[in-house]
Amino acid sequence: NVILYVHYAPAAEPAPLYAAPTILYDISDDLTAFAEVEGEGIPDVVLAHHRRLVARADVVSAAGPGLADTYRQERPDIVYAPNGVDRARFATPQARPADMPPSSIEHPIAGYHGALAEWRFDFDLFADTVAKLPDWRFVLVGPVDRRVADQAARLERLPNVTLIGERSADEIGAYVQAFDVGAMWYPLNNVTAKALPMKLNEFLAAGVPSVSTPLPACIGVPGVWIASTPNEYSRALHEALEAGRSPQFAASIDDQVTRAEWSNSLQPIFDALEARDLLRGR
Template identity: 30%
Template sequence: MISGHNIICFSSDWCQDPLSKHHIISRLSQNNRILWINSIGLRTPTVTVKDASRVLAKLKSFFRGAQKINKHLFVISPVAIPFHGVSFFKPFNQLLLWIQLFYYTHKFKMTDCIIWSFLPNTGNLLGFFRKKLSLYYITDDFTKFDGYPSETIEKRENELIDRCDCIIASSKELARKKQRNGKSVSVVNHGVNHAHFASALDIPADRLPFDIKDIARPILGFYGELNTWIDLPMIAEAAKKRLQWSFVLIGRVAVEAGDIGFLQKIPNIHLLGQKKYEELPGYCAAFDAALIPMKINDLTICVNPLKLREYLAAGVPVISASLPEVKPYADVVKFANTADELITAFEEIQKEERFKDKATLSRRVENEGWDGKVEEISEIIQQAIVKKNV
């Protein structure tokens, strides 16, 4: 693993549920000094309670100053005028960001840094830093998110790719789509906190979380953000056709998802709300099958779903949409893109012996831990630094 570096990381908010970026950066912070810069956003806020709450949270974080996560990792929340894609505000936001970055980089003596971005709109900031290396780590195709100014993001992302020394993607399709001007894009698949999720194997029925332990079995479960890329109508249709099955959905409802009242009217669909990362193994222990019910579109074909390996580590059979990055796991996954396919998939899981041994399912991903992924990333970074200095 790389060590002794100063790393400035542009990313989504640290306070979100742990994603690949959290797992990677938290491990790198053991031996490197890291300043994590929360996103200023990629879209203009809507006039909703949820977006207003998000703006207020940003302001509170800004006035709170740098948040210490551990000895070597600090998080800051810069503020900007929230009209992304409006050219009039661009120079004001750039100046505002520069002032804030100047203050914090000098406060933490972040010189000769690795500039690491998980966001597509940071290319204009690279010139601000004396840097050892610039890295763009791509986990999603941001140009395909609903409600985002896709043309603006594509332009900014292309600028970032052209200026970066090193590019890493979390899926083969992302790597293919983001190649520009002959620049190579390395692929590093997501890892899993195996020990955390494998703890589900040791949770007895009487220690399941209070809000799931009395739900009728079998349980088909999902956790994650309920957003536009989740096929909620498919789940609703399957639930209506199999009223004796319970469908448990765990996670916050995104603003973009709109009204999900139609789910609440179906008696065997249970919306349990957002849960802490630490609680997820307990819920997985109650699942008879776990769902990755994504719509197939230009956004999701690039996805490498983090929860695939988490579900499996917990020993839960998986029913997934036919995503390219899931297909290598066909030995432990059933595929379904429609309600009828989902029903058939679970009926087959109930019958087939290979899905009954939870410990075997868990071992399928025990060698895909985050420590190994960080070693892969470190090797790519070291090679890129050497190449740049030749």
């Protein structure tokens, strides 16, 4: 029994090549937000495939609680299966990357990994926070969207900011382990407000406390501090740093990381497939 996992709607085109495949359609972003984050409407090809998939898929899942609510009208039996984490990849000690700046008690590192793009990175909040914390080192690991290349270049010229560039998934764990505090610089928009960032649990799996802007999915999570302004962010970084150095920190986040492991976070999808008798040969 072939299970065709579709993350991007047009990728379902190979479905006719298989005899009666089970189709799992995982919605990761709010398609209606294209106009806000990309400056254009939903591409016709994406919208057409999305509508067919929502109607045809055996199971439709959403990676964020807000996404599940958004698409429940189209698919009442949509399953909420939150983004998870490969705990071993982030918890197993790795060698410190050679291109990371040194960390010390006097110069802690606040690190971010992910794309630098207008819709998912608040450049003003970042720059203003950096200016308030000259003794901190701020590291950004990830690709730069060409549309914000000038903004990224300005950040790179700041004396306590290091842009590492894109790294492979296998390398990211080593960088996260080298952070003293993880930082999520998301602006609030229709996409981020409904998302559950994967990096949230990746930070925690590595034993790293983090600070986030007030995304609904991040509020109330153990080991995550919430901040909206540069002053709040500066204070939260210090609080997270102090908490992360406590011997009790690991125990305080263990339940959260366990729940977020892929074997647990994907269980709602397995349950939905099993309820439809679609796990033959599992």
